[in-house]
Amino acid sequence: MNSNPQNIPHSAPSPLERAGVRLVILGAGESGVGAAILAQQKGFDVFVSDFGIIKEDYQAELKKYAIPFESEKHTEELILNANEVIKSPGIADKVAIIQKLKALSVPIISEIEFAARYTTAKLVCITGSNGKTTTTLLTYHILKAAGLNVGLAGNIGNSFAKQVAQENFDTYVLELSSFMLDDMFAFKADIAILLNITPDHLDRYDYQMANYVKSKFRITQNQTSADHFIYCDDDAEIKNYMATADIKSQKHPFSIEHKVENGAYLNAENLMINLTNTHQFDMTINDLALQGKHNTYNSMASGIAAKILELREGTIRESMGSYKNIEHRLEFVANISGITFINDSKATNVNSVWYALESINTDVVLIMGGVDKGNDYNMLKDLVKQKVKAIICLGKDNKALHNAFEDEVEIMVNTFSASEAVEIAYHLAKKGSTVLLSPACASFDLFKNYEDRGNQFKAAVKEL
Missing domain, CATH: 3.90.190.20 (Mur ligase, C-terminal domain)
Known part of the structure; x- marks a missing residue:
């Protein structure tokens, strides 16, 4: 199923493009350096600034591409003259340099938002308070096993922007944190997955759970009826928000507590995926590589995404049975x-x-x-x-x-x-x-x- 039939980029291009336009990148980790490489390729006047120490391998990469940078400081006269800023997700809005940029009305975006302007690949995007890394890697594993030309990025793997600059993937699986979503505005996911919402990082959200919930739901922003939203129907925060939310994409709930339509559920010990106009998929949960209630949810979300992409059921079943979990997670x-x-x-x-x-x-x-x-x-x-x-x-x-x-x-x-x-x-x-x-x-x-x-x-x- 081609969720992006007209090959439209996933984020609106900046009206600023391009030559002579100053793009400042705050933070020189994986995402910042990748964004710098893509920005330079697209003809921007690029400058990278990191208030901390830039790791030697990232410094070497910036030097390789002759991208100017500074480490252990933010020089205001080199930053506040930016036409646009790409901010590392780890930098909070309350940081002084961000406040000064906002006072000047300088647009501040994430690396994901920036990179999405330059790709027409299908984007499968995953967020949640828990389980998003496992679900992202499981989804990537299934898609790769099915023979798709697929990249892995976001909160995991190599920089999305760098891959957009140097690779030619048809599909990306992106793990997105709430911090990334906060700086995404015109971005659109073809397939959005929201696993759960439980209190986390509330210090970044004025200790207001409602603010954190809204942040997570940004994964559905700009979606149309051609897109898909996969979500946990057993999560109280998600259900409460969905009751009043205006989400235009096709909705695919998953539950281990009750039967759902156009989604996934448990029938005794069988995981059932029953999407409209597709053959029903079933697999015993005893054959899943990832065991435990939380992993059943993760497998449901990945399985629905695979079915939306019309992958072979044999491939889905085999992949969900053979997956090896990530290091440091159970x-x-x-x-x-x-x-x-x-x-x-x-x-x-x-x-x-x-x-x-x-x-x-x-x-x-x-x-x-x-x-x-x-x-x-x-x-x-x-x-x-x-x-x-x-x-x-x-x-x-x-x-x-x-x-x-x-x-x-x-x-x-x-x-x-x-x-x-x-x-x-x-x-x-x-x-x-x-x-x-x-x-x-x-x-x-x-x-x-x-x-x-x-x-x-x-x-x-x-x-x-």
């Missing part, structure tokens, strides 16, 4: 003396930990902690009571964890390194149980990032 590490070790270091919010605990059917020794983002742990208490035999705190300040859980578990231990946490967990766990690293917190107190935390955990397990 990643099996080892089974030692009958104890299973799982690395879920990417679980940096409470809802992710809930999903992890829900998917495990054994007793759990839970390793959690780090930089607390003002977490509300109440939603975990029932699962912790049912499954968790001990909590090992891995962080510099564990007060919030003790306040939340010391009445729910018999044993709580404070540790300050991955090796110490793993060694204690091994002694506390029994044969047949699971040691789960699922922190609910950022990693910056003891580790470089969640990957470093996960890698140190895996290394410590292998030392046992």
Whole structure:
């Protein structure tokens, strides 16, 4: 199904184009450097500025293309004269340079918005508070297995803008965060997927859940009746917003709680995809590579997208059965003396930990902690009571964890390194149980990032 039959770019071209027009890029990470390469290719006067230290490999890439840049500063006279600014999603609106640009009415957009101006490829776009990386990679896996000429970008993989500049993909699967969506205006997705909405990053949304919900629903903006919106019909925030939303695209709900029309649902242990004017697809959930309730949702969303794209059912079934999950997300590490070790270091919010605990059917020794983002742990208490035999705190300040859980578990231990946490967990766990690293917190107190935390955990397990 060609969702873009007229080969129209997915974001309106800037009225500023092009020669002599100054485009300033704030942030020189993957997205910023990629945007700079595309902007230079399109003839803009490009300048890149990063208030932090630009990594050596990104500096080398900018030098290769002779793109001017500055590191560890924002020089206002080189930035405020911009005709348009592309902003890294990590830069908050309250930052001084952004406020000054807004006071001058300089348009500020995301790399995704910019790159979409220069491609006519089909765009499958995925957002949600949890599960978006898994669903993005599963969707990419299915499309690639079906023989599509497909790229992977957004919050994962290589820069979308750089791929638009240097590759020639017919389809892209894009993982989009709310921060990216906030700086997207004329962008349009052919297929939009919204997995769930739970409280996260509320500090960027004035601690107003309604603002965060609106941000997530920006994935449907500019869609027409030729486009598709896939969404979870079991999510309260999504259902509440949908009740009054004016969404013009074709709607495809998915649910594990009730039967739906023109979407996906469970019939006993069978995943059913029943789209209008297509053959009904079914697959036992026991054959899915990704197990657990949350992963059934992820598989439903990916499966609907594959059916919309009219892929062969055999390919969809085989791909959903063969997919390997991403590193640091419910990643099996080892089974030692009958104890299973799982690395879920990417679980940096409470809802992710809930999903992890829900998917495990054994007793759990839970390793959690780090930089607390003002977490509300109440939603975990029932699962912790049912499954968790001990909590090992891995962080510099564990007060919030003790306040939340010391009445729910018999044993709580404070540790300050991955090796110490793993060694204690091994002694506390029994044969047949699971040691789960699922922190609910950022990693910056003891580790470089969640990957470093996960890698140190895996290394410590292998030392046992």
